[in-house]
Amino acid sequence: MDGVHDLGGRQGFGRVRYTLDAQGFHAAWEVRANSLYSFAVRSGLFNMDEYRYGIERMDPRHYLTASYYERTITSLATILVEKGITTQAQLEARAGGAFPLAGPKAAGRTNPSKPQAFKPGDKVRVRTDHVPGHVRMPGYIRGKTGVVVGVSPPYPFPDAHAHGVEARDEPTYDVRFDTQDLWPGAADKASVHVGVFESYLSPA
Incomplete structure (x- = not known):
């Protein structure tokens, strides 16, 4: 949203x-x-x-x-x-x-049918989904590429959990982004870590 x-x-x-x-x-x-x-x-x-x-x-x-x-x-x-x-x-x-x-x-959405699992060191890209309901993906990482550095325990998929529709548990990944990739020409060189649900990611 x-x-x-x-x-x-x-x-x-x-x-x-x-x-x-x-x-x-x-x-x-x-x-x-x-x-x-x-x-x-x-x-x-x-x-x-x-x-x-x-x-x-x-x-x-x-x-x-x-x-x-x-x-x-x-x-x-x-x-x-x-x-x-x-x-x-x-x-x-x-x-x-x-x-x-x-x-x-809004109506909400369930988990994708075949989510892709990742492990630390994997390079991933955040999907560019635009959804009318609840979503736990910050807008500033949409479409950006980062590296998985950690995995957190599974939790119900929030896009579904907020709407009362089937919400399967899935992990969140601690993804490290380069600030200069997130905000080209407008950020000091640093890293930003974001917890990103599995369904928001695809292999880069």
Whole structure:
């Protein structure tokens, strides 16, 4: 899904701002938001990929102006409405006003029928797939070539897992990319490591 949430590798945003030893929460409602979301996942109401996709579906203007935990609440509420656990009217009555939800879902897709397995040292190319639903492939590596340097345990294919369709487990590969290949003429020489699902890769 090529949405406003995928800002990795984009230029013009300046240096990344951060605070050493920053607090995880700044208000009591943020603790409650995080607790509700964690409880919902642990209770099996939805999975992490559904949760991420709920955030990705937010209206771009809402997404860009929302805090981290406001995005959490929006995704949580959207999914609970979609699953019939609550209604938008009930949420707005509780909030005493408008309660914006994320947009509608796309269909999703299952794993490719014959994924290619890789091992450390293999040279791979990231596929150039453009999908309307959830995808865990950063846009800035699409079509780029790198080298596998590690393999992580299998996990359900997120493009399917976020949509409630068959999601077979597959490994992710730690792929090393050269920054000058990712951003020709616009990056210092360095390496970037990205965890890439098997179905996003092909032999280079």
